[in-house]
Amino acid sequence: MQVAVMGFGTVGSGVVELILKNKKSIQERSGQNSLDIKHILDIRDFSSHQLADLFTKDFNDILNDKDVQIVVETMGGLNPAFEFVSKSLEAGKSVVTSNKELVAAKGYELLELAKKNNVNFLFEASVGGGIPIIRPINQCLAANEFLEVAGILNGTTNFILTKMIDEGMDFDEALKIAQANGYAERDPSADILGHDAARKICILASLCFGKHVYPDEVETEGITNIAKEDVEYAKAWGGVIKLIGRSKKQSSGKISATVGPCLIKNGCQLASVTDVFNAILVRGDAVGDAVFYGRGAGKFPTASAVVADVIDCAKHTERRKLIGWEPAENDYVINPLEQSSALYVRADASDYNAVAEKVKASFDGAQILNYDNENKNEIAFVTPLMNEKDAREKIDSLNLEVKNILRVLDY
Amino acid sequence: MQVAVMGFGTVGSGVVELILKNKKSIQERSGQNSLDIKHILDIRDFSSHQLADLFTKDFNDILNDKDVQIVVETMGGLNPAFEFVSKSLEAGKSVVTSNKELVAAKGYELLELAKKNNVNFLFEASVGGGIPIIRPINQCLAANEFLEVAGILNGTTNFILTKMIDEGMDFDEALKIAQANGYAERDPSADILGHDAARKICILASLCFGKHVYPDEVETEGITNIAKEDVEYAKAWGGVIKLIGRSKKQSSGKISATVGPCLIKNGCQLASVTDVFNAILVRGDAVGDAVFYGRGAGKFPTASAVVADVIDCAKHTERRKLIGWEPAENDYVINPLEQSSALYVRADASDYNAVAEKVKASFDGAQILNYDNENKNEIAFVTPLMNEKDAREKIDSLNLEVKNILRVLDY
Numbered sequence: 001m002q003v004a005v006m007g008f009g010t011v012g013s014g015v016v017e018l019i020l021k022n023k024k025s026i027q028e029r030s031g032q033n034s035l036d037i038k039h040i041l042d043i044r045d046f047s048s049h050q051l052a053d054l055f056t057k058d059f060n061d062i063l064n065d066k067d068v069q070i071v072v073e074t075m076g077g078l079n080p081a082f083e084f085v086s087k088s089l090e091a092g093k094s095v096v097t098s099n100k101e102l103v104a105a106k107g108y109e110l111l112e113l114a115k116k117n118n119v120n121f122l123f124e125a126s127v128g129g130g131i132p133i134i135r136p137i138n139q140c141l142a143a144n145e146f147l148e149v150a151g152i153l154n155g156t157t158n159f160i161l162t163k164m165i166d167e168g169m170d171f172d173e174a175l176k177i178a179q180a181n182g183y184a185e186r187d188p189s190a191d192i193l194g195h196d197a198a199r200k201i202c203i204l205a206s207l208c209f210g211k212h213v214y215p216d217e218v219e220t221e222g223i224t225n226i227a228k229e230d231v232e233y234a235k236a237w238g239g240v241i242k243l244i245g246r247s248k249k250q251s252s253g254k255i256s257a258t259v260g261p262c263l264i265k266n267g268c269q270l271a272s273v274t275d276v277f278n279a280i281l282v283r284g285d286a287v288g289d290a291v292f293y294g295r296g297a298g299k300f301p302t303a304s305a306v307v308a309d310v311i312d313c314a315k316h317t318e319r320r321k322l323i324g325w326e327p328a329e330n331d332y333v334i335n336p337l338e339q340s341s342a343l344y345v346r347a348d349a350s351d352y353n354a355v356a357e358k359v360k361a362s363f364d365g366a367q368i369l370n371y372d373n374e375n376k377n378e379i380a381f382v383t384p385l386m387n388e389k390d391a392r393e394k395i396d397s398l399n400l401e402v403k404n405i406l407r408v409l410d411y
Numbered sequence: 412m413q414v415a416v417m418g419f420g421t422v423g424s425g426v427v428e429l430i431l432k433n434k435k436s437i438q439e440r441s442g443q444n445s446l447d448i449k450h451i452l453d454i455r456d457f458s459s460h461q462l463a464d465l466f467t468k469d470f471n472d473i474l475n476d477k478d479v480q481i482v483v484e485t486m487g488g489l490n491p492a493f494e495f496v497s498k499s500l501e502a503g504k505s506v507v508t509s510n511k512e513l514v515a516a517k518g519y520e521l522l523e524l525a526k527k528n529n530v531n532f533l534f535e536a537s538v539g540g541g542i543p544i545i546r547p548i549n550q551c552l553a554a555n556e557f558l559e560v561a562g563i564l565n566g567t568t569n570f571i572l573t574k575m576i577d578e579g580m581d582f583d584e585a586l587k588i589a590q591a592n593g594y595a596e597r598d599p600s601a602d603i604l605g606h607d608a609a610r611k612i613c614i615l616a617s618l619c620f621g622k623h624v625y626p627d628e629v630e631t632e633g634i635t636n637i638a639k640e641d642v643e644y645a646k647a648w649g650g651v652i653k654l655i656g657r658s659k660k661q662s663s664g665k666i667s668a669t670v671g672p673c674l675i676k677n678g679c680q681l682a683s684v685t686d687v688f689n690a691i692l693v694r695g696d697a698v699g700d701a702v703f704y705g706r707g708a709g710k711f712p713t714a715s716a717v718v719a720d721v722i723d724c725a726k727h728t729e730r731r732k733l734i735g736w737e738p739a740e741n742d743y744v745i746n747p748l749e750q751s752s753a754l755y756v757r758a759d760a761s762d763y764n765a766v767a768e769k770v771k772a773s774f775d776g777a778q779i780l781n782y783d784n785e786n787k788n789e790i791a792f793v794t795p796l797m798n799e800k801d802a803r804e805k806i807d808s809l810n811l812e813v814k815n816i817l818r819v820l821d822y
Contacts, residue, residue, distance in 0.1 A: 026554060131698075132550075267683070267685075319729075
């Protein structure tokens with residue numbers, strides 16, 4: 001069986017190394033006598049690389065090679081990945097990708113194309129890096145109706161928040177350390193603004209609930225607005241702040257889909273996920289809560305997921321794996337204001353006691369938060385669980401100078 | 412597609428209910444127009460049950476029915492489960508089981524039998540209840556060489572230890588509450604003595620490392636010897652006591668395999684697993700650590716795993732799923748004394764200071780543990796990581812009246 005790898009960056013080079021390193025067991029587990037890399041596509045020059053003979057700059061070398069049955073796409077981005085993947089599928093080759101942007105934007109189209117051409121399109125590495133999550137949802141939990149999927153889907157922001165929580169850093173300082181460690185890119189916006197997590201919750205929601213969700217349908221907030229004070233108030237409340245991607249089935253059959261920083265109680269399995277680790281919680285009607293934890297990024301963890309898909313393609317050359325979803329109706333994703341939420345609010349309060357009284361009068365069961373050495377001109381509180389639109393209107397009516405509003409995870 | 416269920420206890424009745432409840436999506440995900448239960452085998456009388464027509468007391472009704480392609484075994488125990496499963500496989504029927512005793516004792520034989528007859532023998536529910544773990548190890552992590560697998564594999568003992576840790580109960584009191592809640596059986600020995608966890612680590616080790624491990628090869632210690640004092644000293648050390656099943660690949664190619672209570676540092680993903688929940692950590696050379704968490708037992712979580720396997724069998728009627736392992740050589744499982752361990756020791760110490768001096772002199776880097784209101788005639792300490800045989804000989808040479816020795820998990 002011959003494999004081509006498109007894109008020799010961190011993940012692509014990891015895939016090549018891993019296939020070479022664990023070749024014997026990978027072949028056995030594929031049920032193949034051989035599993036070899038025939039082409040590596042990259043526009044850069046690798047003429048002095050030890051695998052120089054395998055490199056090409058021309059996609060047609062892969063497309064027109066009948067021996068290549070599996071194409072690995074680890075280029076990232078939509079162009080030319082979408083074109084190359086489409087053409088590979090149309091040529092009867094199975095495709096494995098780690099490209100979350102591609103799956104979130106074009107997943108439905110590409111899955112349909114794979115189906116039409118009786119080949120596989122697999123994307124285990126597109127969510128949670130090395131954490132097994134796509135296949136467990138699609139196969140191991142296939143007896144369940146899914147109620148919710150949520151998780152810490154971005155390692156960069158989780159590293160930054162961990163530094164803020166454990167070492168009292170502010171956001172800018174923590175971001176600099178993340179960049180120095182190679183966990184954040186020079187332009188970190190896709191991570192810190194939540195776009196990366198939004199792509200991943202799209203993929204998870206599409207898979208769990210059966211209809212394609214696009215990134216622009218996901219209300220997305222990053223972590224740039226999180227202050228040290230928020231971290232301290234969260235501690236006083238008995239929890240931590242994490243960037244959570246979350247999608248929940250509504251009784252109407254529609255779904256919610258959001259990305260944003262949330263307060264989570266200590267003791268919840270997601271609260272203890274630190275550093276660059278990711279974790280995904282899946283709630284099914286039969287299984288209850290299952291949580292999947294591991295390294296959400298990195299060369300070999302991500303390569304581990306890609307190669308698992310390659311093995312699966314090699315095992316399923318005659319038969320397709322059943323995976324896919326449908327297009328969604330226009331108003332499938334609800335406005336988050338329609339959902340029930342408890343909200344954390346931090347606001348200016350020059351007259352603390354008066355504001356505290358107003359808050360208590362407006363929200364029956366509001367919890368005022370305090371910590372040692374807090375700023376006496378600020379107030380923070382958590383509302384009870386209620387319709388989010390009503391809650392935000394009530395907060396507006398208090399005429400506070402609001403510094404931050406975050407959702408509270410109800411588990 | 413017709414299915415037969417053998418054993419209508421907690422799990423078997425859950426399987427039947429779940430297939431009926433989520434019938435439409437289960438059929439879709441199986442790629443089948445229909446997926447129906449044709450027979451239910453149970454020796455008890457269900458003549459007034461709403462599904463009375465499906466019940467039989469005669470296994471031959473299933474064995475001789477050519478329409479039945481998938482047999483679910485949820486009877487438990489070795490007899491007659493082994494006979495019925497063997498005959499079903501020989502008759503060309505795929506078998507799905509939740510029976511860990513059967514898989515731990517007869518897994519290799521039954522997998523060979525399935526291979527010979529070109530049918531599937533699947534057992535996702537035999538470890539971790541509803542937690543997806545068998546398939547993730549076998550497929551999602553197939554690109555990895557496995558280094559270690561470890562976990563909290565028994566919900567009953569985890570519930571008891573949680574009560575001891577969080578509410579300061581002693582073992583007997585916590586066991587009574589577990590029994591009152593239905594989490595422990597009237598005869599709780601298989602759980603509290605560690606035998607249930609031992610069967611599960613056998614299955615995990617066989618799958619990860621490729622050779623069958625039998626329960627009598629696993630050094631097994633339960634939790635009956637854990638005292639409130641041990642729980643307090645573990646807290647003072649910064650952790651908790653959990654019953655851990657663990658198997659680790661040695662550089663020689665052999666493996667270790669043990670079940671016993673261990674000290675785990677807070678912050679480790681296994682430390683925050685409370686109540687009846689289970690969690691399994693898998694360490695691979697590419698993925699690093701991945702952790703799988705969820706309900707390790709119970710009617711619907713376990714049924715969720717069984718039905719996922721049924722769906723997989725329905726999808727793979729023409730082709731077998733690749734799963735299996737080889738028989739092991741005689742000395743494949745090492746004596747735990749050969750491994751490196753840090754040990755926790757609690758012992759009588761009528762002359763505390765003298766004993767503390769002796770401990771420090773014997774173990775370079777030993778950590779003496781203390782908590783408020785501790786018994787002044789007792790000492791507890793943790794040795795450095797060292798060859799376990801040497802450590803135990805040194806402890807012997809101290810001539811202490813030892814109350815408990817536990818291993819310390821090195822992550």
